[in-house]
Amino acid sequence: xxxxxxxxxxxxxxxxxxxxxxxxxxxxxxxxxxxxxxxxxxxxxxxxxxxxxxxxxxxxxxxxxxxxxxxxxxxxxxxxxxxxxxxxxxxxx
Amino acid sequence: xxxxxxxxxxxxxxxxxxxxxxxxxxxxxxxxxxxxxxxxxxxxxxxxxxxxxxxxxxxxxxxxxxxxxxxxxxxxxxxxxxxxxxxxxxxxx
DNA sequence: TAAATAGGTTTATGATATAAACTATTTTAA
DNA sequence: TTAAAATAGTTTATATCATAAACCTATTTA
Numbered sequence: 001x002x003x004x005x006x007x008x009x010x011x012x013x014x015x016x017x018x019x020x021x022x023x024x025x026x027x028x029x030x031x032x033x034x035x036x037x038x039x040x041x042x043x044x045x046x047x048x049x050x051x052x053x054x055x056x057x058x059x060x061x062x063x064x065x066x067x068x069x070x071x072x073x074x075x076x077x078x079x080x081x082x083x084x085x086x087x088x089x090x091x092x093x
Numbered sequence: 094x095x096x097x098x099x100x101x102x103x104x105x106x107x108x109x110x111x112x113x114x115x116x117x118x119x120x121x122x123x124x125x126x127x128x129x130x131x132x133x134x135x136x137x138x139x140x141x142x143x144x145x146x147x148x149x150x151x152x153x154x155x156x157x158x159x160x161x162x163x164x165x166x167x168x169x170x171x172x173x174x175x176x177x178x179x180x181x182x183x184x185x186x
Numbered sequence: 187t188a189a190a191t192a193g194g195t196t197t198a199t200g201a202t203a204t205a206a207a208c209t210a211t212t213t214t215a216a
Numbered sequence: 217t218t219a220a221a222a223t224a225g226t227t228t229a230t231a232t233c234a235t236a237a238a239c240c241t242a243t244t245t246a
Contacts, residue, residue: 067242122225
């Protein structure tokens with residue numbers, strides 16, 4: 001009936017990040033920060049967790065002379081997200 | 094875009110409880126415990142929080158000689174749940 | 187060249203979810 | 217008839233987590 005909800009995704013900010021990443025090829029740190037209206041510190045921590053779980057990939061490079069962090073959802077992440085949503089539906093429908 | 098999710102509802106067990114209470118006139122503690130597969134301690138704590146927020150009403154009585162705790166969703170609780178679900182949709186659709 | 191901005195990371199803390207331990211009563215088994 | 221187990225919870229302890237504050241380094245601007 002109520003399947004457990006992946007604690008990594010059952011978090012407002014991480015869920016928002018995953019939601020954003022599903023719609024795009026890849027996204028920059030600042031883009032995610034603006035869209036989620038989060039602080040940089042919080043976003044940084046949550047991105048780390050998603051990366052460690054293998055849900056997203058993070059690439060660090062430079063845009064001109066400034067550091068650039070680019071995020072991309074992985075197959076594992078996409079699958080986890082879909083399963084989370086599927087499970088969540090039992091709670092809200 | 095991403096509206097904040099009511100922290101009181103963005104919790105697996107409390108959400109499950111509210112989900113159950115929406116479907117019924119009222120529900121006993123033991124019913125909720127079985128359906129959610131939670132421990133009694135956890136359930137007790139979460140019911141308290143829902144009650145303190147005014148999302149549910151709790152009545153204590155007796156069934157025969159044994160204590161009986163009965164829970165019921167309130168109008169405030171129903172509205173909060175509906176708003177939560179509405180906000181959540183932005184994250185998962 | 188001092189101050190502000192950009193693009194983050196690390197650290198501190200307060201809140202939260204959860205289970206373990208506990209209470210009180212009732213039923214069952216020996 | 218009393219010891220043990222079950223019922224129906226509550227209280228307490230803990231470990232984790234989300235979050236923002238503080239911090240860092242390089243770059244741009246006044």
